[in-house]
Amino acid sequence: MSEQLGLRERKKLETRQRIIDVALALFDKRGFERVPVAEIARASDVSEATVFNYFPSKEDLxxxxxxxxxxxxxxxxxxxxxxxxxxxxxxxxxxxxxxxxxxxxxxxxxxxxxxxxxxxxxxxxxxxxxxxxxxxxxxxxxxxxxxxxxxxxxxxxxxxxxxxxxxxxxxxxxxxxxxxxxxxxxxxxxxxxxxxxxxxxxxxxxxxxxxx
The missing domain is CATH 1.10.357.10 (Tetracycline Repressor, domain 2)
Structure with missing residues (x-):
């Protein structure tokens, strides 16, 4: 059970970091205001709701x-x-x-x-x-x-x-x-x-x- 929890937490951390990496790359290329959260979600291969589960606001990215x-x-x-x-x-x-x-x-x-x-x-x-x-x-x-x-x-x-x-x-x-x-x-x-x-x-x- 503890190993499963550890794996689950690691996957959450990996997902969170992937979203950050994708978002920052897009922001750097086009500017913060010009990148919608929906695009960050698609590029991160997650739903828009998942992005907001990890980051309450776009600025939190x-x-x-x-x-x-x-x-x-x-x-x-x-x-x-x-x-x-x-x-x-x-x-x-x-x-x-x-x-x-x-x-x-x-x-x-x-x-x-x-x-x-x-x-x-x-x-x-x-x-x-x-x-x-x-x-x-x-x-x-x-x-x-x-x-x-x-x-x-x-x-x-x-x-x-x-x-x-x-x-x-x-x-x-x-x-x-x-x-x-x-x-x-x-x-x-x-x-x-x-x-x-x-x-x-x-x-x-x-x-x-x-x-x-």
Whole structure:
């Protein structure tokens, strides 16, 4: 029974990945808005209903991973050990090597990052979805900071949350740019983490540390 369940889950994962691969290839070729879900379903050899079973919206074909990452990020801050600040928990999570930027590869992983960046850059719908995901994570983070009294009341928690998320988004943009320029995973990862660490250090010191 367990072997059957394992096989069933593997097939589900394979189907999910096939749908993503087909969708991203079509989006990259023709643009997100110009590719209907029905065409993605036909090219993936599944029904349109199956696509929506795996992905509640068309945008989730591109942003499902980002949504999960942001949720994990907020959860990591919420579950941080006693004595660990929200800033430290956020920084440690964001700077942890993972995914396409964690190891050397033949360029396949970073090519996928560059492709996603192209698709998003060509779609206002996707850009709006990305902003909603970021806004939701920022609000959740601000609530955590306010709850734990780690910033002055009033605008303090919101400012702190936006500053932290700003570093995170800047790191993402840098990774996309470097990937688009043809740099490989480990190289991109090292550069992004180094610049991210420097940015977090600036936040910890305060903006007075900026050169004039």
């Amino acid at each position: 591109v942003y499902g991973g980002m949504q999960a990452y942001e949720d994990e990020l907020v959860a990591a801050v919420a579950a941080r050990p006693d004595g660990t600040s929200a800033v430290t928990a956020f920084r440690d999570f964001v700077l942890e090597p993972r995914g396409a930027l964690a190891a050397d590869d033949d360029g396949t992983a970073t090519a996928a990052v560059a492709r996603a960046a192209r698709i998003i850059a060509g779609s206002q719908t996707l850009q709006a979805r990305e902003q909603r995901i970021v806004d939701h994570a920022t609000d959740a983070l601000a609530e955590l900071i306010a709850r734990d009294g780690e910033a002055p009341p009033g605008l303090g928690p919101w400012v702190a949350a936006n500053a932290l998320m700003g570093v995170h988004r800047a790191m993402t943009r840098l990774a996309q740019r470097l990937a688009s320029e043809g740099h490989k995973g480990a190289e991109v990862g090292r550069t992004v983490r180094a610049q991210g660490a420097a940015a977090f250090a600036l936040l910890e010191k305060g903006l007075d540390a900026l050169p004039v």
